Amino acid sequence: MPLLEVRDLTVVFERKGEKPFTAVDHVSFDVEPGQTVGLVGESGCGKSVTSLAIMGLLPRRGARVSGSVQYEGVNLLSLSDREMRDRRGRDLGMVFQDPLSSLNPVIPIGVQVTEVLERHQGMPRKKAMLEAAELLDKVGIPDPTRRLTEYPHQLSGGMRQRALIAIALACRPRLLIADEPTTALDVTIQAQILALLKELVRDLGTALVMITHDLGVVAGLCDEVNVLYGGRVVEKAHRHDLFAAPRHPYTHGLLASIPRLDAPRGEKLNPIRGSVADNIPWAEGCAFAPRCPNKLDVCVQVTPEQEDIGAGRLLRCHNPVQPPVSEEVSV
Amino acid sequence: MSTAVNHEPETPGSGATNDTLVSVEGIKVHFPIKRGVILDRTVGHVYAVDGVDLAVRRGETYGLVGESGCGKSTLGRAVLRLSEPTAGRVVFDGTDLSSLKGEGLRRMRRRMQMVFQDPMSSLDPRQSVESILVEGLRAHDLDKGREETGKRLRSLLSAVGLPNTSLRKYPHEFSGGQRQRIGIARALAVEPDLIIADEPVSALDVSVQAQVVNLLEDLQEEFGLTYLVIAHDLAVVRHISDRVGVMYLGGLVEEATSDDLYAEPLHPYTKALLSAIPVPDPLVEDRRERILLTGDLPSPANPPKGCRFHTRCPWKQETRCDTERPEMREVLPGHKVACHWAEDIRANRIQPHAVEAVLVEEDGISPDVPLVGPASVTEAMNP
Numbered sequence: 001m002p003l004l005e006v007r008d009l010t011v012v013f014e015r016k017g018e019k020p021f022t023a024v025d026h027v028s029f030d031v032e033p034g035q036t037v038g039l040v041g042e043s044g045c046g047k048s049v050t051s052l053a054i055m056g057l058l059p060r061r062g063a064r065v066s067g068s069v070q071y072e073g074v075n076l077l078s079l080s081d082r083e084m085r086d087r088r089g090r091d092l093g094m095v096f097q098d099p100l101s102s103l104n105p106v107i108p109i110g111v112q113v114t115e116v117l118e119r120h121q122g123m124p125r126k127k128a129m130l131e132a133a134e135l136l137d138k139v140g141i142p143d144p145t146r147r148l149t150e151y152p153h154q155l156s157g158g159m160r161q162r163a164l165i166a167i168a169l170a171c172r173p174r175l176l177i178a179d180e181p182t183t184a185l186d187v188t189i190q191a192q193i194l195a196l197l198k199e200l201v202r203d204l205g206t207a208l209v210m211i212t213h214d215l216g217v218v219a220g221l222c223d224e225v226n227v228l229y230g231g232r233v234v235e236k237a238h239r240h241d242l243f244a245a246p247r248h249p250y251t252h253g254l255l256a257s258i259p260r261l262d263a264p265r266g267e268k269l270n271p272i273r274g275s276v277a278d279n280i281p282w283a284e285g286c287a288f289a290p291r292c293p294n295k296l297d298v299c300v301q302v303t304p305e306q307e308d309i310g311a312g313r314l315l316r317c318h319n320p321v322q323p324p325v326s327e328e329v330s331v
Numbered sequence: 332m333s334t335a336v337n338h339e340p341e342t343p344g345s346g347a348t349n350d351t352l353v354s355v356e357g358i359k360v361h362f363p364i365k366r367g368v369i370l371d372r373t374v375g376h377v378y379a380v381d382g383v384d385l386a387v388r389r390g391e392t393y394g395l396v397g398e399s400g401c402g403k404s405t406l407g408r409a410v411l412r413l414s415e416p417t418a419g420r421v422v423f424d425g426t427d428l429s430s431l432k433g434e435g436l437r438r439m440r441r442r443m444q445m446v447f448q449d450p451m452s453s454l455d456p457r458q459s460v461e462s463i464l465v466e467g468l469r470a471h472d473l474d475k476g477r478e479e480t481g482k483r484l485r486s487l488l489s490a491v492g493l494p495n496t497s498l499r500k501y502p503h504e505f506s507g508g509q510r511q512r513i514g515i516a517r518a519l520a521v522e523p524d525l526i527i528a529d530e531p532v533s534a535l536d537v538s539v540q541a542q543v544v545n546l547l548e549d550l551q552e553e554f555g556l557t558y559l560v561i562a563h564d565l566a567v568v569r570h571i572s573d574r575v576g577v578m579y580l581g582g583l584v585e586e587a588t589s590d591d592l593y594a595e596p597l598h599p600y601t602k603a604l605l606s607a608i609p610v611p612d613p614l615v616e617d618r619r620e621r622i623l624l625t626g627d628l629p630s631p632a633n634p635p636k637g638c639r640f641h642t643r644c645p646w647k648q649e650t651r652c653d654t655e656r657p658e659m660r661e662v663l664p665g666h667k668v669a670c671h672w673a674e675d676i677r678a679n680r681i682q683p684h685a686v687e688a689v690l691v692e693e694d695g696i697s698p699d700v701p702l703v704g705p706a707s708v709t710e711a712m713n714p
Contacts, residue, residue: 042537142626156628159627186563186628187398187563187565187604188398188604188607188624190609191606191607191609194609195623213537214609215537215611216609216616217609219609219615239613240613243612244614255611257537257538257540260566261565261566261569261593261605261608261610265569265589265590269541269545269570271538271541271545275506275507275508275536291538
């Protein structure tokens with residue numbers, strides 16, 4: 001049984017006097033225990049809203065969440081705020097993009113780490129402090145005892161992100177959601193943090209949902225990859241299959257438009273035409289159709305359904321990219 | 332880029348040959364750190380750029396890469412004299428810019444333009460596209476009557492791939508990629524020789540980045556422009572640059588043609604930087620070995636003595652590294668590196684070793700100074 005089962009998750013933002021906006025549109029995916037699942041897409045594709053909906057962090061007013069999020073057989077969406085508070089931090093951990101704005105600037109790091117331990121495990125303050133020092137040490141913060149008394153502004157960006165990971169993992173949750181955890185960091189620091197996440201996931205057996213726009217990060221980290229466009233999953237595959245033979249024109253286009261360090265230089269890039277539209281017209285055809293090089297007449301008339309194309313792959317496209325003829329890499 | 336002329340490697344030193352458009356000689360930009368309300372004393376300096384020599388040839392694209400805080404943006408601004416250099420000079424097409432003042436400098440600026448990172452905050456939201464583009468033309472007496480200017484604006488828009496109807500619109504009506512096109516059109520309007528592009532694509536979505544990169548390449552071909560591209564994304568820099576300079580903590584550590592640099596990085600920092608970049612290919616990702624650096628970038632207010640990188644360098648040696656600052660020297664033809672041990676590392680005579688992470692003190696000036704200060708260079712610049 002999967003650890004997390006997201007079914008038809010839909011988030012609609014409503015505001016008085018404005019048209020309702022569907023940010024996430026019937027998104028479904030599973031996370032097996034210990035597995036790393038990637039949600040990839042550009043800004044506005046609904047990847048962050050998906051994570052906030054799973055964590056129950058969207059405001060009750062203004063955001064209508066439907067569908068189901070089963071965590072170990074319990075629908076998280078049906079829980080009350082109070083029950084959800086007991087689970088966040090204990091069963092589900094979350095790491096956000098910007099470590100400075102997700103740490104409280106006027107509270108020392110130590111208090112912010114021990115808070116989780118005291119709240120969920122009823123640990124006495126002294127013991128929690130020792131445990132916190134151990135946690136900081138585990139995520140690679142030098143001189144942890146001293147750092148516990150310091151404030152977030154005294155740490156560098158990479159150290160703050162490490163502290164945030166320590167907080168998220170304090171109670172050994174079985175699921176960790178990381179929303180662009182390395183986007184605000186430099187590449188050398190990013191490499192450190194990714195290595196750390198990989199190691200922790202392996203050692204603690206935590207399942208990880210990795211939300212990112214960086215296909216390179218996904219390639220090295222995730223087992224399963226879901227590509228989102230306009231609030232829907234357009235392609236889902238194992239990472240080896242996805243990168244070896246992307247089938248959706250959007251995935252294909254994204255991979256073709258990135259300059260690669262390991263490829264010969266000098267070729268022109270192949271950009272995707274246009275840019276992400278604000279409205280999501282999935283109701284009348286494919287949302288990617290206006291930018292798609294493979295567009296057919298049917299694409300603007302009939303909404304493509306998600307199809308199983310074998311080998312655990314799902315695809316939502318009327319006219320997919322044909323896989324390369326050479327023998328495919330299957331792992 | 333493909334259009335750039337292939338020149339023989341220059342002689343070492345800053346030999347400003349005829350085909351050099353800009354040469355930067357020993358430039359330093361230090362920002363004072365001030366404390367105290369009444370006394371306003373200077374308690375230290377942020378050594379944002381600390382002695383950089385480089386030369387950009389006519390028609391080429393020079394890429395400047397480095398992580399945040401390494402001084403690459405400040406260097407770009409210092410070339411245009413948007414930041415006043417503390418020492419050193421910039422020679423633009425034979426003219427020493429530091430000797431220019433007022434009107435002379437203003438006229439010179441027509442020939443060097445800048446494209447900024449964030450297309451939203453670098454365009455005035457209350458100016459229409461037409462007025463944004465005409466402003467530069469007027470300032471440099473290029474506004475030759477209504478009809479001709481109209482023609483010029485339309486050709487500018489078509490050069491950057493925007494519809495003619497854009498002239499009456501305002502920046503908020505455009506998407507991020509289109510706004511960056513407006514920023515590029517504004518730079519092009521005054522027919523510059525040099526365009527300094529500071530992170531031109533990093534604020535854009537992945538699928539749009541490629542459009543702007545291609546546009547920059549096409550424009551270079553069409554107008555014979557020279558680019559100084561400043562970016563942190565090495566894959567993008569490699570793609571568009573002919574030569575690349577790598578910066579670390581205020582100084583250049585390596586400079587080579589783009590192909591050489593990526594084929595054989597010589598400086599330990601460049602090696603680590605290149606190995607840290609994720610490649611969108613799981614087969615490559617599973618195979619490759621990463622050189623993980625420990626710790627963070629030291630504070631530019633208190634840079635380490637000797638080689639700036641020695642606190643994090645896996646190849647650090649007992650001698651010289653922590654006492655003597657390495658000079659840029661040509662190790663392979665056209666490939667300069669600032670490392671004492673570059674040859675030994677290249678020949679595998681020195682093996683990397685583990686490095687203890689050193690605590691980076693946010694405030695490394697003096698212990699008696701209160702712990703409230705500029706958190707970044709930008710803050711120090713705009714108090």
